[in-house]
Amino acid sequence: MRAPARLAFVAAGLVFLTACSTHGSPYMFDPKGPEAHRITSVWWLMFTLAAVVYVVVAGFIFVAAFRGRRSETGKPSRITDNGFIVVGGIAVPFVILMVLAWATVDATNHVRRPEKNPLKIEVVGKRWWWSVEYPDQHFTTANEVHVPVGRPIELGLDAADVIHSFWVPQIGGKVDLIPGQHNVWRFKVDEPGTYRGQCAEYCGVQHAHMAFLVVAESPAAFDTWALRRENPPSGPTGQLEATGQMVFMRSPCAGCHTIRGTAATGTIGPDLTDVGSRKMLGAATVPNDEGHLAGWILDAQTIKPGALMPPISIEPRDLQALLAYLRSLK
Ligand SMILES: [Cu+2]
Secondary structure, three states: OOHHHHHHHHHHHHHHHHHHHHHOOEEEEEEOOHHHHHHHHHHHHHHHHHHHHHHHHHHHHHHHHHHHHHHHHHHOOOOHHHHHHHHHHHHHHHHHHHHHHHHHHHHHHHHOOOOOOOOOEEEEEEEEEEEEEEEOOOOOEEEEEEOOOOEEHHHHHOOOOEEEEEEEOEEEEEEEEOOOEEEEEOOOOOOOEEEEEOOOOOOOOHHHHEEEEEEEEEEEHHHHHHHHHHOOOOOOOOHHHHHHHHHHHOOHHHHEEEEOOOOEEEEOOOOOOOOOOOEEEOOOOOOOOOOHHHHHHHHHHHHHHOOOOOOOOOOOHHHHHHHHHHOOOO
């Protein structure tokens, strides 16, 4: 190999290795639940078989190139043309495809099996965010799916407008949310952690910013989280927050957003009852800190152009109060 070619080869190898070793979430080859493990195993089986086929076929090309034409060597081949086609072109591919078909059907079958006492969660995909309802606990949140580790989860998936797809590389999924059709995806998470998910079906300008987080925590931590949302705080925590609540109620905000326990019952945007506790804003687009929240409220369009929240002008004093109020909603 010439020097530049060798250098390029080594560089490509290094890039590949760094990509493998410095992975965070989301990362497909780092399954965190039994269903994800199964799907990853199918992937590795497919990859291995494809790699073997590739190496064998490439080997034949080399043999053919070096051996030359039969008439040149004078020796008749031990394998007949027909035998070669029947074995290499029909029997071997048939066996390989049957093994893959069996593995895929078996994995799909296991992944779909209902289990006892699942936690039910209803997710509705909207342009471009996720509504997350816990029907048995009677509350709704957005863009963050909290689950207890070890417990079977039954996730209902619906779409409000166009087709979306729910995908958490470390947990599995890639199940479509289709308007008018209720899909169900069952899974478990084995390890506590925060796993990033992403809409996996192109759904419009902000498709790339339609992400979310799955937060897997111990059953006790999950219960605390859920109980807090079942019984949200009854009113603003201080004077500034009370002013902020008034600002929210008399601004267009209340027409699009719900804050449970108040007069705000809009459903066009995410439920904000626990917005202060979310890690990210705008469907996992920016961190949820005071600066980003202020920027989002004044002009969500600079952060997420095309998002269905209009820019809103608010007096600086009112904005301070509004920020304090929203950040107190935990
Ligand atoms: Cu999408």
